[in-house]
Amino acid sequence: MSQKFRTEKDTLGEYPVPHDAWYGIQTARAVENFPISGRQPDADFIIAHARIKRAAAAVNQSAGALEPRLAQAIVEAADAIIAGQYQAEFVVDRFQAGAGTSHNMNTNEVIANLANVALGGKQGEYKPVNPNDHVNMGQSTNDTIPTAIRLAALAKMPRLLEAVNRMADEYEAIARNEAGTVKSGRTHLQDAVPTTLGREFGAYAWILRRSAHQLRATIPLLCETGLGGSAAGTGLNTVPGYAVHIAGELARLTGDPVRAADDLAAQMQSMHDLQQLSGAIRALALELTRISNDMRLLASGPRTGFAEIELPAVQPGSSIMPGKVNPVMFEMLNQVCYQVLGQDHAIAMMTQAGQLELNVMMPALGSALFDAMDWLTQAINAATVKGLHGLKVDRKRCRELAHTSVGLATLLNTSIGYAAAAEVAKESERSGRPVRDIVAEKGLMSTADFDRLVERAAIDGNITPPRR
Structure with missing residues (x-):
């Protein structure tokens, strides 16, 4: 028809x-x-x-x-x-x-x-x-579109913040449960001093909270509107008091503290506040990328990797290798974060591309910002529900790796000095024998005392040098 x-x-x-x-x-x-x-x-x-x-x-x-x-x-x-x-x-x-x-x-x-x-x-x-x-x-495209972009970002903000805080909550819950789970720390991807899985996961929660705080800090900027500036910030063809009154009406309609910007022309020329928001989103995406990579490392294995945690199995991992399970939720989150970083770069380019009284790049700029906020919100929620809920910690594996780490020689620094401790570390690495056995053989302390030292060092960092 x-x-x-x-x-x-x-x-x-x-x-x-x-x-x-x-x-x-x-x-x-x-x-x-x-x-x-x-x-x-x-x-x-x-x-x-x-x-x-x-x-x-x-x-x-x-x-x-x-x-x-x-x-x-x-x-x-x-x-x-x-x-x-x-x-x-x-x-x-x-x-x-x-x-x-x-x-x-x-x-x-x-x-x-x-x-x-x-x-x-x-x-x-x-x-x-x-x-x-x-x-x-009393309106123009020039003042309604940038205002609409800001209002849309404000509408998305609570959903993004809720997703970030929900993931932080999950990391905090795991951190509390595993506060005493001793594991090997790693720096440069090499054995380091002992720590706990609780401390490691608590740090993830902390940085996510800080990222959320940085996002919230952009809200006052987004609430300043150039609406009423009309075509070039002059207020042409608007009724008296229009900018103040329409900001008040929008505040009533949205529940956000919308107000007229002190300089309507500036708020129409510049996308500074949107760039600030995009920068905070970029910072969050970078942290999520790092955390996702850590999760994939910690779950690597099950026989030839770290295997300190086991992520929930949500789908078969291979079309050719039977029984394989992959860290798919954090792989997905990685991919979304990389795309969000691309959106931030596009926003940066479009922010500086405005000329004189107007930024003509606003449609694509707004779209990139909306995508970044929506994609991250959905990806974080999915990774939290499918990747963190049901996560299992292999405490035995954590302890086993912690007590065979060459990094344990660091605990001897205060008793025998750095150089002598380095010799113990080299001997452990060369022979494959645990540091604890070498320490006992040299008469520095018993294996039981050394194990207790490791536990104390991992949990509170407060150790008493062994007597010789």
Whole structure:
């Protein structure tokens, strides 16, 4: 069955629009112009932009610039979008005209058509509500799109923070359970002084908490909006007090402490706050990459690796090697982190690519930021549920490796000196005999005393030099 179209007209002339589409001519042109990624706008971004339209209608009505019945129709249409309806009507590709004019008009047209039908009009006629004159009143792509990006990032932030803290909680729980599990420390991937698995995992939790703190620190920056700056930060065509009032309305709608930036033009020119957020995400991704690699090392084996922990088996690991199980959840997390690092680099390039009063790279910049936040949130949650829940510690293996480590010779430094302790370490490495046996043979202390020394050193680091 052939699709039916209606004909709409703009400043460039006539153009066909799908008959039942809630969007209009400028959106339809953009769909044809930008068949790039096949990806529709981010859902949080759609909702954030609709909130801006809702807030603008309320402020313009209060100022007497917008007729109450039109304002109410716009508010109700925006509320439907905010509630998750009509998502399929936002069809402009993420890679589109600079600044996001196409998406801005997509939102304006959908809201205008919904409002007009509610008021007894028809789709595509834009009477009595016009996309530009009424839905876009007092606004520009230049101030609504960067504000929507910030609001969408604020909406995603709690989900990302919750995921990070949930993973930290899991590491802390394991750390508590394994506070007394002595194992060999490793530096340069070589034997080092003894530690505990609890200390190792507790450190993972600590750095994740700090990463979450760095993410939270960007929230005040994101809450400063340039909305009301209009096309170039001048406030052209806005009602008196618009910037302050619409920020207050958005604060009420979102629950975030949104406020007008002290310099509206600067907040439209610069993507500094978004770059700060991306930098905090990058820092988190780097730490997650490091931790994931540690998890893979600690679980390596089961016979020829460390094998100090056993990760939950969630799928067969090989199509050719029977019984093989791989650390797939942390391999996945690694891959996501590498992709997020790429998004951060793209954001950095696009941040500096703005010129004068506007950064035209905002559509792709926003998309990269949204992907980074969503991907990390989902990957962290999956790794926590499938990779950490059910993790098993092989305490016997940990103890065995700890007590055969050449690094145990370090415990002799305070009693026989570094040089003599190094000779013990060399003899252990050369002969393959445990340090404890060599220590006993040299009459430094009994094997039982040495084992107790190892335990104390690993757990609290406080050791008493043996008497000679």
